[in-house]
Amino acid sequence: MKKVYFIGIAGVGMSAVAKLLKDKGWDVSGSDQNCYPPISDYLDEQKIPYKTGYNKSNIPENVDLFVLGRNAKLRPDINEEVKAVMESGIEIKSFPEILADLSKDTENVVVVGSYAKSTCTAMIAHCLEDSNKEPNYFIGAVPVGKKETSKIGKNNVFIIEGDEYPADIKENKSKFLYLKTDNILLTSAEHDHINIFPTKEDYLKPFEELLKKVPNNGLVVACVENGNVEGLINNSKSRVVAYGLERNDKTPWYVENIKYGKTSSFDIIKNGEKIVSLETTLLGKHNLQNILGVSVMLLEKDLITTDDLKKSIKSFGGIKRRMELKTKTSEVPVYEGFGSSYEKARSAIEAMKTHFPDKKLVVVFEPHTFSWRNKGKIHWYDDVFSGCEKVFVFAPPTQGSDTHEQSSSEEIVERIKSSGMDTRDVSNENIEEKLKDYLELNHSVLLLSSGDFGGMIDPIANLVEDLFKTR
Numbered sequence: 001m002k003k004v005y006f007i008g009i010a011g012v013g014m015s016a017v018a019k020l021l022k023d024k025g026w027d028v029s030g031s032d033q034n035c036y037p038p039i040s041d042y043l044d045e046q047k048i049p050y051k052t053g054y055n056k057s058n059i060p061e062n063v064d065l066f067v068l069g070r071n072a073k074l075r076p077d078i079n080e081e082v083k084a085v086m087e088s089g090i091e092i093k094s095f096p097e098i099l100a101d102l103s104k105d106t107e108n109v110v111v112v113g114s115y116a117k118s119t120c121t122a123m124i125a126h127c128l129e130d131s132n133k134e135p136n137y138f139i140g141a142v143p144v145g146k147k148e149t150s151k152i153g154k155n156n157v158f159i160i161e162g163d164e165y166p167a168d169i170k171e172n173k174s175k176f177l178y179l180k181t182d183n184i185l186l187t188s189a190e191h192d193h194i195n196i197f198p199t200k201e202d203y204l205k206p207f208e209e210l211l212k213k214v215p216n217n218g219l220v221v222a223c224v225e226n227g228n229v230e231g232l233i234n235n236s237k238s239r240v241v242a243y244g245l246e247r248n249d250k251t252p253w254y255v256e257n258i259k260y261g262k263t264s265s266f267d268i269i270k271n272g273e274k275i276v277s278l279e280t281t282l283l284g285k286h287n288l289q290n291i292l293g294v295s296v297m298l299l300e301k302d303l304i305t306t307d308d309l310k311k312s313i314k315s316f317g318g319i320k321r322r323m324e325l326k327t328k329t330s331e332v333p334v335y336e337g338f339g340s341s342y343e344k345a346r347s348a349i350e351a352m353k354t355h356f357p358d359k360k361l362v363v364v365f366e367p368h369t370f371s372w373r374n375k376g377k378i379h380w381y382d383d384v385f386s387g388c389e390k391v392f393v394f395a396p397p398t399q400g401s402d403t404h405e406q407s408s409s410e411e412i413v414e415r416i417k418s419s420g421m422d423t424r425d426v427s428n429e430n431i432e433e434k435l436k437d438y439l440e441l442n443h444s445v446l447l448l449s450s451g452d453f454g455g456m457i458d459p460i461a462n463l464v465e466d467l468f469k470t471r
Contacts, residue, residue: 008071103179115190117187189203189228359443390438
């Protein structure tokens with residue numbers, strides 16, 4: 001049994017790759033500065049031991065391979081554990097290099113985009129597993145009701161979430177460029193990660209490189225409704241199939257007869273012909289778009305029947321933190337949305353407005369990512385909260401603030417207020433007390449961040465549950 005040690009194991013991608021190596025029979029362990037649910041729970045469930053806090057004494061003996069994450073705290077000049085690993089002479093790899101090794105002999109479906117890639121990857125994996133296809137898969141998030149974010153299966157198909165963010169601290173090569181790319185589901189390509197990709201052109205370049213890797217007999221399924229996608233696919237040498245919710249001459253695949261509700265329903269159409277009617281408990285127009293993209297990939301590749309697709313889409317519970325219901329018996333619903341970018345935030349807000357039209361929306365927001373904190377994106381705040389009644393704003397984190405021109409909490413709050421939005425800075429206040437004083441029965445609540453709100457997600461949900469328990 002070979003031994004592998006992960007530094008930065010609490011990342012979702014790192015923990016998922018650790019699980020894949022465990023499936024392959026490796027002795028797996030690791031460390032991280034901190035480790036919170038759901039990843040801490042996941043590592044415990046998978047019986048993968050880890051230590052918190054970086055120290056060279058953490059490193060076990062007789063390690064065959066080190067896997068090193070990309071994080072501001074994983075520089076050898078400030079991290080003695082990383083320094084000791086780099087001086088050991090033992091092989092070091094990034095997790096996408098490991099993922100590339102594991103998938104070099106399979107037929108890969110790589111799901112990419114600035115948003116929706118985790119949901120779509122998990123949905124494809126769920127549909128294939130639910131239909132007893134036993135796929136290999138790697139998901140960069142934790143699915144609701146599913147115990148595993150990755151798995152070595154018995155099928156030759158490997159479903160992989162591909163990330164444009166760089167792989168490690170040594171170079172700026174995007175993670176997905178390490179992968180053997182037989183087929184691509186391209187959901188979106190909005191400019192993101194401005195600390196790494198300062199311009200839109202910088203951001204799109206790795207996507208252009210990725211599309212060139214798809215062979216002539218490969219398939220690219222692309223959502224041309226989303227920004228920059230149409231321009232990217234114009235130069236593809238492989239077969240391209242476009243989709244979008246609205247029917248037009250560019251989208252042979254689209255949807256009709258949408259009915260929103262606790263369970264939403266709609267028809268999938270190809271070139272004017274109804275292919276299948278589907279139902280989903282996922283919230284929002286954006287999730288119908290996600291389901292359409294997944295369906296196109298599965299059906300165009302003949303990976304699943306329409307009957308199995310119908311059954312599996314209905315039972316798919318989504319991704320943790322992606323419009324995840326946090327209250328179970330409250331008349332004021334609390335959902336958690338993954339608000340790492342403008343587009344993700346808007347889709348979450350629009351989903352809440354669509355499904356709870358009679359309730360006034362209260363948003364609790366943490367400007368966690370570099371983009372939300374960057375002065376170059378301050379204009380996002382001019383309309384991102386359009387349609388909301390009130391916004392409570394947490395302080396932006398300071399990690400990595402020296403790498404870009406960061407907006408202060410005061411600047412962010414003032415910008416939101418200048419758009420006419422009722423806004424309160426709760427950087428130094430008790431958010432539970434403020435919500436208790438403000439919330440009423442006709443409200444809905446959206447927790448919007450890619451961070452952890454300082455551990456306040458569950459306390460806020462519990463507070464609302466106690467205040468507005470269903471009678």
